[in-house]
Amino acid sequence: ENVEAYNKSVEITKGINDLDKVILHGYKGTSVEVYLYGAQVTSWKNEHNEEMLFVSSKAIFKPPKPIRGGIPICFPQFSNLGPLQSHGFARNSFWTIDIDPPPFTPNVTNSVFVDLLLLPTEEDLKIWPHRFEYRLRITLGPKGDLILTSRIKNTNTDGTPFTFTFAHHTYFSVSNISEVRVEGLEKLDYLDNLKNRTRFTDQGDAITFNSETDKIYLSTPSKISVLDNEKNRTFVIRKDGLPDAVVWNPWAEKAKTIVDLGEDDYKQMLCVEAAAIEKPIKLMPGEEWKARLELSAVPSCYFRGKNDSNKVLEGT
Numbered sequence: 001e002n003v004e005a006y007n008k009s010v011e012i013t014k015g016i017n018d019l020d021k022v023i024l025h026g027y028k029g030t031s032v033e034v035y036l037y038g039a040q041v042t043s044w045k046n047e048h049n050e051e052m053l054f055v056s057s058k059a060i061f062k063p064p065k066p067i068r069g070g071i072p073i074c075f076p077q078f079s080n081l082g083p084l085q086s087h088g089f090a091r092n093s094f095w096t097i098d099i100d101p102p103p104f105t106p107n108v109t110n111s112v113f114v115d116l117l118l119l120p121t122e123e124d125l126k127i128w129p130h131r132f133e134y135r136l137r138i139t140l141g142p143k144g145d146l147i148l149t150s151r152i153k154n155t156n157t158d159g160t161p162f163t164f165t166f167a168h169h170t171y172f173s174v175s176n177i178s179e180v181r182v183e184g185l186e187k188l189d190y191l192d193n194l195k196n197r198t199r200f201t202d203q204g205d206a207i208t209f210n211s212e213t214d215k216i217y218l219s220t221p222s223k224i225s226v227l228d229n230e231k232n233r234t235f236v237i238r239k240d241g242l243p244d245a246v247v248w249n250p251w252a253e254k255a256k257t258i259v260d261l262g263e264d265d266y267k268q269m270l271c272v273e274a275a276a277i278e279k280p281i282k283l284m285p286g287e288e289w290k291a292r293l294e295l296s297a298v299p300s301c302y303f304r305g306k307n308d309s310n311k312v313l314e315g316t
């Protein structure tokens with residue numbers, strides 16, 4: 001790898017409240033910003049300098065409060081499905097830059113990336129008594145795609161396995177939630193978080209929004225699309241190792257109860273979260289789990305009626 005080019009494209013700086021932040025500068029002015037606090041991606045911009053991710057107008061960048069927006073990591077527990085604080089501790093832990101990660105194969109060529117590492121603190125071990133190494137590579141691909149690769153290893157020395165649930169809690173920026181539809185989850189089973197996680201089968205043709213939504217879609221396809229008709233933009237989510245997909249929008253009433261969310265913010269956001277929830281991941285000592293999330297944003301006109309937006313873009 002060309003170390004010089006790498007240094008030019010990875011900027012280590014300070015963000016809000018002096019928190020450490022890494023900026024990946026990609027091809028044609030694309031960029032990604034990530035806070036070491038939570039390993040949280042808070043910005044992902046395309047070549048027109050347009051922001052793809054939603055961050056709350058009232059986001060609090062003050063530990064131990066998690067940051068409301070971008071891509072929080074829910075680990076080792078999704079929501080309240082266990083004894084830990086909601087969504088676990090990864091999102092309000094301080095990660096470090098991993099300067100010597102074990103090799104990744106295959107690597108994305110012409111990309112810029114940063115490797116982050118989370119190890120449990122003594123405090124974490126008190127509430128979740130398992131040693132692990134969580135390696136996260138955040139990659140900005142040559143076409144402006146954002147790729148998150150997770151490798152979580154059980155490093156317990158006492159021979160015990162552990163289990164966890166997981167989500168990349170992506171907040172997509174949308175122009176108007178009422179004009180958005182999600183494709184790829186139709187007809188699937190989901191657990192409704194608003195109905196004690198009762199299991200239902202989705203009946204509609206596409207998923208649209210006109211009230212509070214909080215569903216865990218199960219065994220979802222590897223590709224899901226979020227169509228923002230007003231902005232003429234389609235987000236394409238590709239995932240591997242993350243079978244479930246949470247779809248969340250708090251809508252007006254719930255939004256009022258969330259202190260770090262502006263009153264009208266719910267109209268500009270939609271969470272579609274690539275996750276592993278229904279079947280918790282179990283790791284034996286020495287065992288490693290891998291997952292991959294790839295996000296791309298394309299003009300909807302390229303996407304409509306096409307099966308693979310990448311192919312269409314390559315032809316332009």
Ligand SMILES: O=P(O)(O)OC[C@H]1O[C@H](O)[C@H](O)[C@@H](O)[C@@H]1O
Nearest residue numbers: 079086087193214246247248271
């Ligand atoms: O407020 P937070 O802890 O960040 O959680 C925000 C939301 O995350 C997920 O989408 C859950 O399904 C929701 O039930 C929860 O309200």
